[in-house]
Each structure stands twice: as structure tokens, then as C-alpha cells.
Amino acid sequence: MAIEMNNEKTTDKVEQRVVYExxxxxxxxxxxxxxxxxxxxxPISPSTEVAQFLDLMKTSGQHDIVLIPADGEHxxxxxxxxxxxxxxxxxxxxSANGYLYMLEQMPVQSGTRFPMVLNLVCRSVSGPLDIHGDxxxxxxxxxxxxxxxxxxxxxxxxxxxxxxxxxxxxxxxRLPVMVAQDGYFTSHQKRRVMxxxxxxxxxxxxxxxxxxxxxxxLDRNHPITVGPYxxxxxxxxxxxxxxxxxxxxxxxxxxxxxxYAELTGREYPVLDLxxxxxxxxxxxxxxxxxxIVKDVVDQLREKGIxxxxxxxxxxxxxxxxxxxxxxKNVKAITVGDRADSYGAHGxxxxxxxxxxxxxxxxxxxxxxxxIYGLGGKDFYAEDGHHFFQLAIEAVEKDKVEVPFDYxxxxxxxxxxxxxxxxxxxxxxDLNTGLIKVTEDEEAGKLKVxxxxxxxxxKKPKRIASGHGACPGxxxxxxxxxxxxxxxxxxxxxxxxxxxxxxxTGYPYSAHKATYIHNLFQNGAATLSGxxxxxWERKRRGxxxxxxxxxxxxxxxxxxxxxxxxxxxxxxxxxxxNHKMIILxxxxxxxxxxxxxxxxxxxxxxxxxxxxxxxxxxxKLFHHKDTAQIMAATNIPYVFxxxxxxxxxxxxxxxxxxxxxxxxxLVYGKILITCPLNWLSEEQEGATxxxxxxxxCFFPLYEIERGITTITFDPEAKNKRIxxxxxxxxxxxxxxxxxxxxxxxxxxFEDEVDRRWQKLxxxxxxxxx
Numbered sequence: 228m229a230i231e232m233n234n235e236k237t238t239d240k241v242e243q244r245v246v247y248e249x250x251x252x253x254x255x256x257x258x259x260x261x262x263x264x265x266x267x268x269x270p271i272s273p274s275t276e277v278a279q280f281l282d283l284m285k286t287s288g289q290h291d292i293v294l295i296p297a298d299g300e301h302x303x304x305x306x307x308x309x310x311x312x313x314x315x316x317x318x319x320x321x322s323a324n325g326y327l328y329m330l331e332q333m334p335v336q337s338g339t340r341f342p343m344v345l346n347l348v349c350r351s352v353s354g355p356l357d358i359h360g361d362x363x364x365x366x367x368x369x370x371x372x373x374x375x376x377x378x379x380x381x382x383x384x385x386x387x388x389x390x391x392x393x394x395x396x397x398x399x400x401r402l403p404v405m406v407a408q409d410g411y412f413t414s415h416q417k418r419r420v421m422x423x424x425x426x427x428x429x430x431x432x433x434x435x436x437x438x439x440x441x442x443x444x445l446d447r448n449h450p451i452t453v454g455p456y457x458x459x460x461x462x463x464x465x466x467x468x469x470x471x472x473x474x475x476x477x478x479x480x481x482x483x484x485x486x487y488a489e490l491t492g493r494e495y496p497v498l499d500l501x502x503x504x505x506x507x508x509x510x511x512x513x514x515x516x517x518x519i520v521k522d523v524v525d526q527l528r529e530k531g532i533x534x535x536x537x538x539x540x541x542x543x544x545x546x547x548x549x550x551x552x553x554x555k556n557v558k559a560i561t562v563g564d565r566a567d568s569y570g571a572h573g574x575x576x577x578x579x580x581x582x583x584x585x586x587x588x589x590x591x592x593x594x595x596x597x598i599y600g601l602g603g604k605d606f607y608a609e610d611g612h613h614f615f616q617l618a619i620e621a622v623e624k625d626k627v628e629v630p631f632d633y634x635x636x637x638x639x640x641x642x643x644x645x646x647x648x649x650x651x652x653x654x655x656d657l658n659t660g661l662i663k664v665t666e667d668e669e670a671g672k673l674k675v676x677x678x679x680x681x682x683x684x685k686k687p688k689r690i691a692s693g694h695g696a697c698p699g700x701x702x703x704x705x706x707x708x709x710x711x712x713x714x715x716x717x718x719x720x721x722x723x724x725x726x727x728x729x730x731t732g733y734p735y736s737a738h739k740a741t742y743i744h745n746l747f748q749n750g751a752a753t754l755s756g757x758x759x760x761x762w763e764r765k766r767r768g769x770x771x772x773x774x775x776x777x778x779x780x781x782x783x784x785x786x787x788x789x790x791x792x793x794x795x796x797x798x799x800x801x802x803x804n805h806k807m808i809i810l811x812x813x814x815x816x817x818x819x820x821x822x823x824x825x826x827x828x829x830x831x832x833x834x835x836x837x838x839x840x841x842x843x844x845x846k847l848f849h850h851k852d853t854a855q856i857m858a859a860t861n862i863p864y865v866f867x868x869x870x871x872x873x874x875x876x877x878x879x880x881x882x883x884x885x886x887x888x889x890x891x892l893v894y895g896k897i898l899i900t901c902p903l904n905w906l907s908e909e910q911e912g913a914t915x916x917x918x919x920x921x922x923c924f925f926p927l928y929e930i931e932r933g934i935t936t937i938t939f940d941p942e943a944k945n946k947r948i949x950x951x952x953x954x955x956x957x958x959x960x961x962x963x964x965x966x967x968x969x970x971x972x973x974x975f976e977d978e979v980d981r982r983w984q985k986l987x988x989x990x991x992x993x994x995x
Contacts, residue, residue: 239492241428243421250384250413253420254320254346254406255280257388259290260422260429264315267295267306269792270823270836271325272358273410274348278320279823279835286840292318296824296836299748299792304329307343308336311403312453314443316392316436317343322410323350323364324746328792330367336403337372338469339454342395342437343403344388345373349514349565350410351602355733356723356744359603360410362513363566366575368405368543372469374476375543378408379499379514381418383540386493393433393483400476401441402469405543411603412515423491432490477544484540497546499538502528503553506535508618509560511580513538516563516599516606523611534615542576547583554584559593559618559627563634565600572631574598593621597634604635645734652687652739654776658715659686662877664885672931673885675878683711683877687739689719694737695729699909701899701916702726702812705870706784709810709897712880715777716740718761720754722747724787725819726812747785747792751800751809754783758805780884781805786812786899788825790853797894801860804891808883811853811894814901822904826851829924830978831971833959834904844968845960849978857894858930864893865930871917875927875938882931898925906958918953921946923983928990935989950976 248256254277258266268278282294297303300321311317321329326347336343349365351357368375376391378384387406395404408414423429442451457465481497488494501521503509510520517538527534537553537560539546554560564574571578573596581594595617600606613634621627661683663676677683689710690703702725710717720743721727727744730737745753758781764770765778785793790811797809816834817823824834829850833839837846858865864886868876876897883893898919900912907915919925920939927939941947951972954960963972989995 240490242424243491244424246420246422247417248381248420249276249415249417250378250381250408251276251348251415252280253381253385253422254388254408255284256422257385257429258292258318259284260426261316261318261389261392261433262290262426263292263318265293265295265307265310266318267297267303267310268319269297269300269303269321269325270788270817270820271300271322272820273350273360273414274320274322274325274346275820275823276414277346277348279821282836282843283838286838286843288842294836298794298826300325300328301332301748304332304336307345308332308341311336311341311343312339312442312444314437314441314445318345319343320346320348322348323352323358326364327352327367328748330371333368333371333373335454338465340401340469340472341403342392342401342441344391344395345403345405346384346388347405347407348410348414349407353746354744356728357602360412360414361565361601361603363601365407366566366568368407369575372473373403373405373543374400374473374480374541375405375407376480376541377514377539378406378413379518379538380413381416382420382493383495384408384413385420385422386487386491386495387540389429389433390480390483390487390495394476394480396434396438397479397483398438398440399479400472402472402476407514409515421491421493428490432487473544477541477546480541495540497539497541498549498553499540500553501536501538503535503537505533505556507533507556507558508615508622509535509537509554509557510611510614510618511537511560511562511576513542513565513576516565519606519608520611520614523608523615526608526612527615532615532619545579545583547579547586550580550583551587551589554589554592557592559595559621561595561597561614561617563597563599563614565598567598567601572596593618593627594630595621595627596631598632599634610635648735649691649739654716656687658777659683660714662712662714662881664881671934673882675881677712677874677877677881680711680873680877686711689717689738689740690730691737691739693735695732696725697901697903699900699902699912700725701814701870701901701912702786704912705812705897705899706810708870708873708876709868709880709895712877713780713782713884714881715780716775717780717782718743718757720745720750720757720781720783722750722783722785722787722789722793723819724785724789725814726784726786728819747789749796750783750785750789750793751796754781754807755800755803755805757781758807762806778888780887781807783807783809784812785809786814787819788817788827791826791851794856797857798860801857801862801892801894804862806887806889806891808887808893808895809857811896812899813853813896814899814904815850816901816904818901818904822901827853830975831960831963831968833962839962844962844971849975852982854894854896854930861933862892862894863890863932866893866895867925867927867929868895868897869916869920869925869927870897870899871913871920872927872939879929879938882929904959907956911956915953915956918948918956921948922950922953922979923947924950924953924979926983926986928986934993935986935995937986937990950979
């Protein structure tokens, strides 16, 4: 790594200390020193760690930030907007599709001029799904009206988070500010970082509290109307004022970063120029890649090539004049964009650089555009050499032969197309005829007869072996047991989550039947469209040639918090009563992103965002009763199930299929173990689930056409066990049985019993 000696000089005026941390840790560290009032958040890789680190620090009393876990990124953005309008300091972090989900809120916040700081830990935007770092989410932010600061390493993440708040609250700006770092490259790689030792020094720089005089929804003496309806003349004036504030932000940023440099010895000019004083060829890159290319510059300089590099520390407002000034003697520049602006003949940065050169009359500097590093593809020194070689060749030939292209991609070879590994399952193997479902018209319920389960083991598994689930994961044993009760062909949609990620690592798939993926928040709506298209094409006779022997059964698999962020569309699908099954595997958290709390996490349970310490004892509020929520939509059939009671689950699956093919939407919930994050032994899954049922935490019941029936009553069978017996089986809940957490345990125990008594009352009274 090229060392810039000016940044190594100790010219600081405050006491600092050295830490060795990642970008995510430094974002959290800066936030805790500022001691924001509110953080609204929702977990998504790779930004999730920011909230995790803050929650962990809170358990030991290191800050007073109120961490609010939202139901999705759209909700987290709303939390932040409301909090910022109420006069305090607000913080958030997100990535990729999470940022796109909150995108609607971004121009609302900037258009009404409420400051806050958002960390965007940059990641590729699906589909298909890729969770690694590039700038495809960042480029969506360019038109939202937020100043955007860039971070090349964890040191910059720490420093820019402090600068960002001061910039956001400056009276000449008063806009929300985004701090962007590269997912996994910067967010997870640990580096040496200098931090201000004392919080008081940070607060002296940014101010002890938010400046007074801004609109404040909590100021009763000065009531305000936030976000009024505006007609054309007023709206364009509002946008003009916002535009002026954005352009002022560049000068304000320069002033603030100079003040910060005087304080800490670290400076972040608008452009990070490396050996550009006499450069004839240059490369423009952003964030982590820009550090790698500095070594390449040094290597080329040793060969007598006048090379230099440019990296922006701020891209909104775009530093147009500074770019033009830096390129005035440059004969050719290669611009690397870590995201494509599809159809625009280059990414956003190259086109903005071209526009800057055109605006200021530079018609001689040749510009080459390359898209690189998508989906987290590494950028090495040899890639930097290639970028410089493109510029050198353009100078030598006095033309750019290929103005725009991708770099690092592999063109497809039709001869090497993946071959089918799994053959379609035979209908006769899937439709055994062993399961009989009939209507009991007098009782208004279905009767189900299933054979001994050993006979159903002959049915082929719907999901092939070879998936990448953790040892002891209960998802696939639970799903396959449920599928034993389903006859014939299925079409399955899987939300993003563990079950999706571990079964579809391209170019392979463990799914033997047709599989669709969509994001958490829209799975139910997506499958609704598939269902209705099936019935309409069938009505029109367009599927006759396929030789379908029976109707499909449409199943949506959700879990890992999917019934939080996806609750709204699921309720919408239920109210429309599409003929489909929604099956939730409940692992009590967002396990696919590292075991953060979800609304299905019970009170007191430890997760990576509900840590246990002297100031906090796990999750602070009760879990959501999804089955009862879905039952309130009056769908034909709702059930809970467990692989610890296999006959019960298979019978309910058969009922679910009948209702989904004949009457409408079905919702089912199965509790499954996650040994990795429940901190339990992998071979103990069935025992733990059995204890959850026996303690009445997870009762087994069904709601059939509005009538509730408990299908296993541990009290009636004299098998009910204390709730503590279940909690002791998992490392995530052992603390709850200790005296210091007695109040949380009692609250949890009371709630479990209240729900059980309420369920028994419904079982006994068909009108409840």
C-alpha cells in the first residue's frame, strides 16, 4: 500500500488512540461517541454489524442511543425521518436492496431538510442475488438530494461519520448526509485506525447537541406543518433551495474537513489526488480500489510513466471544477465504475466526468469507461495496470478504440452450458394415493387419513441433498416432513433467507421442482401473480399441451424474519384469498444475516441485536403471534406444526393442500431449530422443539374455517413442562433462569400462559 506521509504526520491537537477495527466497527464507534438519540435499523448484510456493535456496546452502558428494530428498511427510514423531525440526532445503516426498499423515503427527508447520517455499506443489488460489494446501490442514491461522502478504509469511515454530522447540521446545508463504504472490502476488513480518545473532543467538534432554531415537531410554541402539499410554483422553489444547499455543501465540507485536519492531523480534500501534479495518464476509482491503484502509480512512475490517480471523498455534490482542474494536463484517463448505468454507455461517474470536461471546454483529454468489480469481484494491482494500459494506448494511438466495456467478465461459452443434473420427478412417485382427504360436511371440517409414515418415506424428497445448510439446521427436515403430506406437483417460491441461500448456489440448485425467488417484502405478491396466471392460462386452454395430470400446489416458503418485512404483502394475499400456501419456518430471528432479533424472537432471548449484559437482558419486547394475525384475515385454514409431532404435521399439510386447491389461502407455521444461533447441540433439535411444545410456548393447533382446535394438549396428557425446562436447552436463553433476569422470565412466562389460556378458550368456544 502506498503510504502518504502527510497523512502519517502527528499534527493532532487532541489525544488519540490506536485501534485495529473494521469499517462497520468504526461507524458504530463514531456513532457511540456522538451518542445519537435514535437509530432505526433493519438487518441486511453487510451493514448489519453496525447495529450489532452498537447493541453490544449498549449492554455495557457505553452509550444511550435508542435502537429501534423496524419491520423493514422502509420502516427504519420512517423511524429515522420521524425522529429527525422531532429535533434530535439520528443514525442508520443499510445496504443494497435494503436501501432500495427505503428509497421512497430518501427524497422526502432531504426535501424537507431534516439532518441525519446514514451509512451505506455498498453491496450489489439483486437479482440475481449477490451479497458482495460493489456500487450498484450507491448509484441509486445520486438523485435523492443527500450529500454523499466516500470512505476508502476504516479510518475514513470513522472520520467521515464525524464530519458527516457536522456537515448535515450546518445551517448553510441542513440536509441528511450519506457515508458510503465498500461492503466486505472495508466493512469487514480490520485495519489500524486512529480515534479521538475522549468523547468530549468529538462533541466539541460536532457540537454537544443539534443546533437550535431548526423546525422541531416537539416545539409546542412553534407548531409546524411538515411536508405540506405543494403546487407547481412552490414546489420548484423548494427544489431550487434544496439544490442551492447541495452546492453549498461542497464549500462547507471543505471548511469542515480542514477544521478536522487541524484537530486530528487527517485531511480529506474533495479529491484525493495521488501524484497528479504532472500526470499524463490517470485512473479514477472510488473507495477501496483507489488505494490499490496508488501502488500501481508508483510502479509506473519507476518506469518513467507519468501516472496519477484520482479518488473523490465526496460525490454529491459532484466536484466538477476540481475534476476538470485535475485533468487539465492529462492526456487520457480510465474511469472505473463499480456499477453500470445500463444503456448509458458507461457508469454514472464516467458520464459525469465527461459532462464536466465538456462543460469547461476540455476536448482533448480522452476518457475510457470500464465497469469492474461487480458482485464483489476483487480488484488487484494487475487490474490497475490494465486500466493504465488502456489510457496509455489511447495516447499512443490518439484515439479510444473501445470507449465502453466491462472488465473482468468471462464471456459465455455455449459448449460449456451447465447440464441438467436432477431429472424432473415423476408424477406417479409424488402422487401416492395413500393420503385421503374428505369433507365432513356436518362438522364443517376435513377428515384426513394418512398411512404409517414409513410408507411415505418412499416419496422422493422435493429438495435434493447437497445443500449448504449448517449441521443440525431444522429447516429442511421440517420442510420435507411437511412436503410428505403434499401430493402431486408443486411450484415453490422462497423468500430470501437461509433456505434460499443454501439451496441455490449458482450454477447448481437443490430444487427438483420449479423454484422462484423474490425478496422478503414481496414474495406473497409475487406468488399471487403466479397463481392467478396459472388459473387464467388454464381457463384459456393454454396449458393443455403440458399434459398436467392435476393442478399445481403453490407454496411460499418464508422465514428468517420474512413475516416481518413481508407481513403486509402476506396479509394482502390473504385478504384476496389466492389459492396458495404460505409456510413459515420460524427460527426466531434473522438467521441468514447473523442471528439478529426479529419480531418472532421471544422476550429476553439473546440475539446479535439483543445482547445480554449488565444493562440489557436480551430482547425487550414480546414476539409476534403470526398465526393469530393471519387467522384474523379469515382465510380458510391456519395451522402450527412441529417435526417433533410428525403425524400431526403431515395431516395438516394434507389439509393445507386441499384448502389451497379448493378454497383459498393457507398459512402454516413450523418451529425449527437453528443450533448455530440458538447455541444448542445440533443433535438436540427434535428434543428442543418437543420441549417448546410441551411448555406451551409453541402450541400445536389449527384454525379451520374459523374454528380453533388444539391438536396436542400437553396439559390434558399430563405432559406440560415448566417454561424454564425449555429455556435451559439453549445457550441463547440460559441467562433467563438466573435471578438477575427474574422479571423478564416472569413476564415471558405470564405471556406464554396468557396466550395458552386464550387458545384453550377458543378451542372450547367456536365463536371465539
